[in-house]
Amino acid sequence: MNIIEVTNLSHRFLDGAIGIDNISLSIREGEFIVIAGRNGSGKTTFLRHLNGLLLPDTGSVRLAGVPVSRDIPRARQMVGMVFQDADSQIVGETVFDDVAFGPENLCLDECEVKRRVIKSLETVNLRDIADQRPHLLSGGEKRRLAVAGILAMEPRVLIFDEPFSDLDYPGVRQILHQTLSLHKAGHTILIATHDLEKVIAHADRLLIMSDGKVVMDGAPEMTIKDVEAFGVREPCASRLGMEIESWLS
């Protein structure tokens, strides 16, 4: 079943620059997709259309058959987005308060908010520091807190925008492990990155974007050899003709 259907999607910025240009694709429920491309290729702009943060100039985005523009709160609840800069995403004065922000905006009753917060914090292993102030967390913990804040809204699709930027090796492994667990639990995962090395071993599908267009779309093993033409570095193992290993191995 397709959870996301994008048809002839285009978006221009106010200054007339093209953000994305005539993108059409479908995403099946439970897929793990990596979207790569050089800076400014349109990855973030595309992803922001999937939960109604941006609305298309032409074309449409449908979530489980319903156009995003028809019910934006539903789209934002259904498609959770974890941003590149975790610090700018965290709004609560404590870890608990931050995770509660989304469910409270959904006007859930207090017991349900608390249940979701505890469940989300347990999922990302942050329950023990629920009363901690967010700015005292490490980079990896902040990223996990941002994920918990999204999980508390119980989305079906999770979008990660450059999830590994500014993280050390253990931080990358933590986030990768978390992402794979969420995928295993049935979430559809979309990861935007320009660094394939860390995640491509787990992807079902690789999309390459360039100048606002999807220029390659297919299984990673079929497309990985041609990515350097679009400003994305081919993983080392692939260059050496070896099998790409997971960073969790």
Next chain:
Amino acid sequence: MAELTAFHFRPGTSLLHTLDVRFKILSFILISISSLKAYPLSLSILTLVIFYAILISYLRFKSILKELRYFFVLLVFIFAARAIFASALPATNFQQSAVTWQGIYDGALVCWRLLLVVLLGLIFVSTTRPSDIRTAVEWFLMPFPFIRGKRVATMMSLIMRFVPLILDQARETVDAQRSRGVENRKNPVYRLIKLIIPLMIRTFEKADKLAVAMEARCYSEKQTNKALSSNRSDWTTLFGVICLSILLVNN
């Protein structure tokens, strides 16, 4: 960074942690105002009450002293100013400025009062969840239809969340400029402009990102309303605080 945000919630199960936040705010306001009229005897009683409150809320005196160390410097300045500029019998002459006994007494009294109010604030913030303070602010603003309580409360909580980040950013900008020799420029206005403009630009960029992230999490002013409930211990505490305030004012 932690020293810049000395006042923060510490989880616990003490009586002060469990009191209704509205009663705590009212008590804080009542004692703070009445302590401005208090003199040594009643201030001594208030000091004992505050020490007892610190004990039962499991705050450590050592960490309080550490967190208030900059405030003590401020108190020294206030004491010195009051001692020098109050007019009465001179205790000693320091370069034509007369330090008077009355000034020393006034300075000590003002510093004592300020210290107690700050300690009260520290106890309040340390034993109250920020989200509860936000809910209480909304509750207190309900009678004012022209003020959007939820918006004010959200702004308050965002300020508390982002002040440390802005200070971090300022420190990083200062360090980056020092590493490029800004200290060789003697003009303070030039240096201030070079600090403030990039800091403001980055702060606005962060604010933009924050707004988008809040939108992505369905932010609106229609949110879950948290229930506030009072019980007998809240009313008993308030009664005690009113009695204490009367004692402070009439002493």
